[in-house]
Amino acid sequence: MRDDPYIKWLVDNLAKPGKSQSGLARHLGVDPSSINKVVKRKRLLKSHEVVGAAEYFGEDAPSIEAMPSATGGTVIAFRAGVVEAGAFREVDEFADNPFDETRQISVPRDPQFPNARVLSFDVAGDSMNDLKPRPILPGDQVVGVAFEDVADQIRMRDGMVVVVERARDGGQTREWSVKQVELYEDRTEFHPRSTNKRHRPIVIERDMQADDGTAVQVIAVVRRIINDIPLS
Template sequence: MIDAPNDIYLDWIRDALKQPGKTQVGLAAHLGIAHPQITQLLKGKRKLKVHEIPKIAAYLEVDPPGSELSPSTAKWVQARKAGVVAAGLFREVDEFDQSEPEEISVPRDENFPNARQLTFEVEGDSMNELRPRPILPGDTIVATAYEDIADRVVLRDGMVVVVQRSRDGGQMREWSVKQIEIYEDRTEFHPRSSNPKHKPIIVQRQFDADDGASVEVIAVVRMVLNTMPGY
């Protein structure tokens, strides 16, 4: 968190949000946090975090005040715990969650050092036969936010990603891990499982799923973590 006078940065954000097309809702989405947290920040009820400054500057398209808060070159960075990935399980989206996101330290993605890192807890056996290394129930996956790298990374065969599937006007959401297969007229997101109940998500060129749900890639899996029991 920032120990320097917060008002300097809050004034910077307030002024930049007056630009056409720049909104608190858009800024919250860019940071991957709930909109009420931006309201709390601008009221001085929430501390601005150092690692948020480059992302805020990128959204606002305005350089932050001062240069002492340049992006860290540390080997470890903070990653937000995004939630649970579980194939076939739709959960209601809580748009009014104002809780502070929990974070853990993870190795920096050296290929994309300024992109957000997210972690997801794995439930179920939908990727228990992924090769060369399966993703098992209880694993934690570390992933790079695809929104931050989409202009540099093209989805390709074999890539393992976190897929968001939404329905009911966005009120219900499923997050799952899948492996990409790309064809001329469609993209398929496949489970790699010994359990036959898990089926691929097939998306035509318009990126609408074959079951009418909307689909998007939200993160690219970069690492799998697990803690041995008994420690």
């Protein structure tokens, strides 16, 4: 299995005199357990954490072109979990080990965002079964680029299809769902496109708090839909 060069770089630098996991955690403003998970290869560094770690170490991070990828114009995508509107799950139910080879697939490299991390999600439910021009159906996989990796390259715009995370109970439960963006002067709305009218949009004000009190963030921009045809 290919290793993430950012993690090797982090581990090598933490071994230097005066550097420690707790010191890096304080510099980044995160819990030390978050750094320990990176060291143990249970999670990847986020893009802003790479920048902060470079400041802490006083050393440039590896070039993003060195990120692991498959050959032949493909990249490794991490199968992050299930997207299903209205289904809040305990955080422990979400996969958090991108180095588990059983949760990795190869997908074509995105020509517009060739260096962004790629995530795939298994679709459940009918909240996007009326999306135009192509519905997103139960059993599909949606493949997207990590939003934080491309946020400086694209603007949120009307019609964009995204994976949205809603968190509640102090972050202990989360919902991932696919939505289509509608932008207004004072708010952003994330809409289901469904024949099932029970699905409702997520409406957020400028502070990124949903109107029902849950915290909301975009975690991926959907770029591809995959559906394998069963043999029987």
